[in-house]
Amino acid sequence: MSSAMNVAAVEKKTEASRPWALWLRQVGAIFRLELRKNLFGKRAILLYLLALFPVLLMALLAMVENADIRANFNEANEVFSAIFQGLILRTVVFFGCAWMFMNLFRGEVVDRSLHYYFLCPVRREVLVVGKYISGLVSAILLFLLTTIGSIFFFYLAGYPASTQFLMNGPGLGQVFTYVGITVLACVGYGAVFMAIGLFFRNPIVPALVVYGWEFINFLLPPVLKKISVIHYLQSLTPIPMSEGPFAVIAEPTPAWIAIPGLIIFTLSVLAVASVRIRRMEIRYGGE
Amino acid sequence: METPRTPEQMIIFEDVSKFYGDILGVNRVNLAIAPGITSLVGPNGSGKTTLMNLMTGLLRPTRGRISIQGVSTNDPERLFKRVGYCAQFDSFPRGTTGRSFIRNYLSVHGYERKEADELTERALERVGLQYAADRKVGGYSKGMRQRIRLGQSIAHNPSVLILDEPLNGLDPMARAETIRLFRQLAAEGLHLILSSHILHEVDMMSDSVVLINNGYIVAEGDIHGVRDEMEEHPMQILVRCDKPSRLAARLFEHDHIVEARLHEDRGGLFIKTRDADKFYVLLNKIVLEEKLSVESVAPADDDLNAVYQYLIGSEGAS
Numbered sequence: 001m002s003s004a005m006n007v008a009a010v011e012k013k014t015e016a017s018r019p020w021a022l023w024l025r026q027v028g029a030i031f032r033l034e035l036r037k038n039l040f041g042k043r044a045i046l047l048y049l050l051a052l053f054p055v056l057l058m059a060l061l062a063m064v065e066n067a068d069i070r071a072n073f074n075e076a077n078e079v080f081s082a083i084f085q086g087l088i089l090r091t092v093v094f095f096g097c098a099w100m101f102m103n104l105f106r107g108e109v110v111d112r113s114l115h116y117y118f119l120c121p122v123r124r125e126v127l128v129v130g131k132y133i134s135g136l137v138s139a140i141l142l143f144l145l146t147t148i149g150s151i152f153f154f155y156l157a158g159y160p161a162s163t164q165f166l167m168n169g170p171g172l173g174q175v176f177t178y179v180g181i182t183v184l185a186c187v188g189y190g191a192v193f194m195a196i197g198l199f200f201r202n203p204i205v206p207a208l209v210v211y212g213w214e215f216i217n218f219l220l221p222p223v224l225k226k227i228s229v230i231h232y233l234q235s236l237t238p239i240p241m242s243e244g245p246f247a248v249i250a251e252p253t254p255a256w257i258a259i260p261g262l263i264i265f266t267l268s269v270l271a272v273a274s275v276r277i278r279r280m281e282i283r284y285g286g287e
Numbered sequence: 288m289e290t291p292r293t294p295e296q297m298i299i300f301e302d303v304s305k306f307y308g309d310i311l312g313v314n315r316v317n318l319a320i321a322p323g324i325t326s327l328v329g330p331n332g333s334g335k336t337t338l339m340n341l342m343t344g345l346l347r348p349t350r351g352r353i354s355i356q357g358v359s360t361n362d363p364e365r366l367f368k369r370v371g372y373c374a375q376f377d378s379f380p381r382g383t384t385g386r387s388f389i390r391n392y393l394s395v396h397g398y399e400r401k402e403a404d405e406l407t408e409r410a411l412e413r414v415g416l417q418y419a420a421d422r423k424v425g426g427y428s429k430g431m432r433q434r435i436r437l438g439q440s441i442a443h444n445p446s447v448l449i450l451d452e453p454l455n456g457l458d459p460m461a462r463a464e465t466i467r468l469f470r471q472l473a474a475e476g477l478h479l480i481l482s483s484h485i486l487h488e489v490d491m492m493s494d495s496v497v498l499i500n501n502g503y504i505v506a507e508g509d510i511h512g513v514r515d516e517m518e519e520h521p522m523q524i525l526v527r528c529d530k531p532s533r534l535a536a537r538l539f540e541h542d543h544i545v546e547a548r549l550h551e552d553r554g555g556l557f558i559k560t561r562d563a564d565k566f567y568v569l570l571n572k573i574v575l576e577e578k579l580s581v582e583s584v585a586p587a588d589d590d591l592n593a594v595y596q597y598l599i600g601s602e603g604a605s
Contacts, residue, residue, distance in 0.1 A: 022397045025397045025399075026395055026396075026397050029391075029394035029395045029397070030395055032394075033380075033391050033394075033395070037380070037381070041381055041382070042381065108380075111378060111380065111381060112376050112378035113378055113379060113380045113381075115345055115374055115376060116380070116392055116439075117392075117395065118344070118345060118363070119343060119345075119367055119370075119371075119372050119374075119392075119440075120363075120367055120392055120395045120396050121363060121364050121365065121366065121367035121368045121396055121397070122363065122364065122367075122395055122396070122397075123363065123364050124363065279347070281345060281346050281347055282340065282345040282346070283307075283346070284376065
């Protein structure tokens with residue numbers, strides 16, 4: 001039987017089966033390949049260092065005796081909220097997601113290996129989904145380690161009273177909220193940075209622009225605040241942080257709007273990324 | 288009579304142009320490539336790789352349309368079930384072994400694990416790399432990397448195989464093996480499109496050629512057919528016989544003979560003629576009349592190298 005006939009038979013068989021089954025299999029294959037690269041590739045070293053930095057910092061703090069802040073839970077909660085928002089969310093998760101998600105496509109362009117995916121019988125949208133999910137799972141695994149590790153060392157290490165606060169008091173609810181915010185941050189920033197990696201040859205500058213936009217969010221009028229990821233994440237934090245005397249005060253977005261809002265925003269960015277990748281050409285020489 | 292081919296059997300370029308900003312890639316390409324081995328020949332930067340990248344959707348045409356066996360290059364899901372492309376990029380995903388390189392992309396195709404494993408083994412066998420399959424590709428020689436990329440491009444049994452400089456970096460043994468594999472694949476009914484600088488190898492294995500220069504198609508088709516159409520370059524024929532001077536004298540009586548020159552060993556005659564068919568009829572007549580003893584009659588410039596020199600020049604040819 002000729003090759004052309006073989007192909008026709010395979011196509012007929014594939015077309016007869018549901019395309020969703022094939023797409024899911026392809027997403028699974030891309031996910032497995034990318035997960036390995038994200039977590040065990042050379043580029044992951046920077047991510048591990050970034051993710052472990054707050055944990056090591058909290059561990060160091062835990063070793064310092066007379067850490068008075070932890071004697072007063074209200075004060076301790078405020079301190080941790082500040083650390084979470086300033087260090088974990090705005091720095092570790094932000095730059096970690098930037099590095100990981102921008103490299104999903106850009107990294108392969110630099111390595112000159114993206115064409116192998118483009119030469120597979122896979123819809124480019126499926127490639128976007130597979131890569132995004134792999135980045136998301138990798139980011140969540142790493143940065144949950146950061147959040148949970150930091151909470152562990154900040155509240156629990158050597159403090160029976162704070163253990164009581166977390167296990168039997170309101171602390172556990174707060175832990176889940178921090179975990180949820182970390183996950184949502186990965187969801188939102190991940191989509192933004194993956195799209196940036198697809199649109200820009202040098203994504204560092206646009207990433208810094210996004211950082212600037214997120215950083216000055218407290219100065220923006222309420223309408224513009226909503227065009228950012230940090231606004232929705234801050235609205236969800238269990239203990240609001242003072243933004244200083246120059247901040248433009250805006251009503252925090254309720255969780256029932258913030259969470260779906262962030263997800264809709266993410267899906268929109270992914271849709272834009274899918275349109276972009278459909279028109280993308282492989283021209284490594286010109287990169 | 289040969290049955291006319293349908294678009295489902297052909298690779299078709301319809302008025303295709305590609306510009307990189309202001310720079311011309313290829314311009315107004317109209318081609319219909321039939322199954323068999325077709326070689327793209329031209330100097331560096333002539334547009335061969337651009338043409339191949341357009342065929343595989345890695346580049347999008349600025350103008351025109353391309354279809355591969357009836358499938359648009361904008362439809363990767365259908366296109367790459369039937370197309371394999373061994374590009375010129377000598378790069379691989381980091382840390383991959385030969386086996387995982389082939390198997391991983393087969394899994395992206397959607398093959399189940401068992402089927403992907405079987406196809407991987409078959410591809411490794413075809414390119415003779417089973418012995419090194421579990422070694423990192425980063426440690427492969429250039430020839431091995433070339434072969435593993437070839438293996439990856441044929442692993443899913445495509446009906447169209449596009450190969451950009453597939454013989455680069457291969458040692459003579461591997462070249463011979465690879466050419467044999469190409470012939471075998473063509474005999475199985477595959478469309479094989481390849482580019483090469485090695486003209487005698489292209490000449491040896493191609494059913495047809497596409498000559499390209501500065502982004503324009505200069506000539507296409509069976510190499511002998513292309514040569515026949517080049518009327519501005521008289522055909523050169525070498526006749527080895529016992530009385531070359533007598534033959535020359537008789538030939539000069541005819542207008543279509545442009546030149547007749549004695550061979551260095553005086554045992555033959557180089558003839559340039561504007562009409563090869565008329566010449567062969569005339570030669571038969573002279574041989575009978577003059578009772579010449581003819582050892583051989585062979586075209587001296589009816590090969591790709593000559594056609595290339597006439598149409599493009601010596602730039603880039605080897």
